[in-house]
Amino acid sequence: GENVEQHPSTLSVQEGDSAVIKCTYSDSASNYFPWYKQELGKRPQLIIDIRSNVGEKKDQRIAVTLNKTAKHFSLHITETQPEDSAVYFCAADLRGSNYKLTFGKGTLLTVNP
Amino acid sequence: SAVISQKPSRDICQRGTSLTIQCQVDSQVTMMFWYRQQPGQSLTLIATANQGSEATYESGFVIDKFPISRPNLTFSTLTVSNMSPEDSSIYLCSVLGGGFRTDTQYFGPGTRLTVL
Numbered sequence: 001g002e003n004v005e006q007h008p009s010t011l012s013v014q015e016g017d018s019a020v021i022k023c024t025y026s027d028s029a030s031n032y033f034p035w036y037k038q039e040l041g042k043r044p045q046l047i048i049d050i051r052s053n054v055g056e057k058k059d060q061r062i063a064v065t066l067n068k069t070a071k072h073f074s075l076h077i078t079e080t081q082p083e084d085s086a087v088y089f090c091a092a093d094l095r096g097s098n099y100k101l102t103f104g105k106g107t108l109l110t111v112n113p
Numbered sequence: 114s115a116v117i118s119q120k121p122s123r124d125i126c127q128r129g130t131s132l133t134i135q136c137q138v139d140s141q142v143t144m145m146f147w148y149r150q151q152p153g154q155s156l157t158l159i160a161t162a163n164q165g166s167e168a169t170y171e172s173g174f175v176i177d178k179f180p181i182s183r184p185n186l187t188f189s190t191l192t193v194s195n196m197s198p199e200d201s202s203i204y205l206c207s208v209l210g211g212g213f214r215t216d217t218q219y220f221g222p223g224t225r226l227t228v229l
Contacts, residue, residue, distance in 0.1 A: 106155050
């Protein structure tokens, strides 16, 4: 089945620095790649997503890049702030379903003031 | 914007018993899903809740253990049957469509289940 690997598992940065989280996926049929942010005790919240017909998407301080040939996609957060501290999950749609998601194991991002 | 709620928000249960979790949306949605998130772990899709028909289960999950109902476009239930401590997890429903974007999933607040 679909496998999504996410690295690193933990990431600590200084406020104002950039953070990059990388994911690879195995199913070449996947064409939808969302990123979720989960604060402690809260539900996962969608922060950005990208589809396979696009190589990059940006929303203020957050950007996602996709390399479909290499089957990897990355989340970039610039000018990090303490409130960016959370667990971030990447995901890919199962078997190109566009909606059934397989999640990576998550990255605990800590932004130090 | 549309609201997703789950009941109960948390519960502590004895092994061998069953618990039914409810997911309610305040608008009609296209699709509903159930996920499990074990402590400190990622999310795993259990099944797609189909309106008016049997749920579609992912590998490793079976109807006898996790029966699901979806009687209409705004409501679904997940039952965790014959529970064991290994079932201790957060169970989340998610939805597509309705008052949300139709092309991505939004999650309910989750039900934290502890099995003793």
